[in-house]
Amino acid sequence: MAGNSQRRGATRKSTKKASTPGTGGKNRRSLEGKGPTPKAEDRTYHPAHERKQAAERRAASSGPRGGKDARARDRAGSSGTALEMVAGRNSVLEALRSEIPVQTVYVSSRLESDDRTKEILDIAMGRGYDLREASKLDLDRLTDGAVHQGVALHVPPYEYKDVDDLLDLAADSGRPPLIIALDGVTDPRNVGAVLRSAGAFGAHGVLVPERRAAGVTASVWKVSAGAAARVPVARATNLVRALEELKKAGCFVVGLDAGGDVTIDEMAFATDPVVLVAGSEGKGLSRLVRATCDVVASIPIGGETESLNAATATGISLYEVARLRRQAASA
Structure with missing residues (x-):
């Protein structure tokens, strides 16, 4: 019956929502947002975060497996100055015997033992050097692909x-x-070969210019077969001025160049204080250096050969000086 409120479903319910207590601005603050979404590697729950942490731990490691950043730090000292790698068994052993400053000794994880490697390990452990094991790949990277034979310094x-x-x-x-001066020699292999000859024939040192010339690098260490540890190298801001100082000290300055005034075996003053000056690979002696020399000597060679490189000419000249000095001593 109409109007019978006792009948089920006869009462109409209101659709108007009743008022509720206030939120105190909670909803308004939630609408403001939380800023830009953090990167995946910065979210502690994300797998990328764990990968980032692992990479940082590897970078913090100072070993050869410490990743690219660690290897970069191995190339630079605490002062930011580039460091050098000496590679090869002979070079490393001679360097250790000469007690040069050593930052780290690296040895291959599969190092084939011989007398040299045993002595290298004995010296490194005896002096308390930082000795680290490295894979062949690590050593290849540290030495820039040089022939390291499983050891590097x-x-x-x-x-x-x-x-x-x-x-x-x-x-x-x-x-x-007996001093060798190199005038603008830019090939490190020539410098290394000159050091090797200097050590073999008793030279007291090598003089190189500070600019536009090769200095003592890892390549020089390698080619010299350790002679770089025994033969000192001086560096001059101005080579001509340095030669003048040597002349004032009583040395005869002999330039090595084709078409010289005398041949190297005819030098009358080989037994006196001598400075042998070798020119660059292409241009030979520069004009000012040539003018500073007391005499220019050449090496007799066959007509079909135009010239010798700096390392070869220096080695032959050092041999001749040593021979003349022995001859004079025995006379």
Whole structure:
């Protein structure tokens, strides 16, 4: 019956929503947002975060497996100065024997043992050097692909001597000074070969210009077969000025160049203090350096050969000087 409120479903319910207590601005604040979404690697619950943490742990490691950043730090010292890698068994052993400053000794994880490697390990452990095992791939990267034979040294930059240091060394030896000067030689292999010849024939040191010339680098260490640890190298801001100083100290300056005034085996003053000057690979002696020389000597060679490179010419000349000095001593 109409109007019978007792009948089920007869009462109409209101659709108007009743008022509710206020939120105190909670909903308004939620609409403001939480800022930009963090990167995946910055969200602690995300897998990318764990990968980032693992990479940072590897970078913090100072070993050869410490990743790209660690290897970059191995190339630079605490002062930011580039460091050098000495690679190869002979070079590393000679460097250790000469007690040059050593940052780290790296050895291959599969190092084939011989007398040299045993001595390298004995010296490294005996002196308490930082000795680290590295894979072949690690050593290839650390040495920039050089032939390392499973061993390498991380050494600070080479400490050059002064011209006076070379003269002092000659005075201490009791022999007339014998010094090699390189005029603009830019090939590190030539510098290394010159150092090797200098060590073989008793030279007291090598003089190189500071600019536009090769210095003592890892390549020089390798080619010199360790002679870089025994033969001091001086660096001159001005080579001509340094040669003038050597002349004032009583040295004869002999330039090595084709078409010289005399041949190297005819040098009358080989037994006196001598400075042998070798020119660059392409241009030979520069004009000012040639003018500074007391005499220019050449090496007799066959007519079909135009010239010899700096390392070969220096080696032959050093042999001749050593021969003439032995001959004079036995006379």
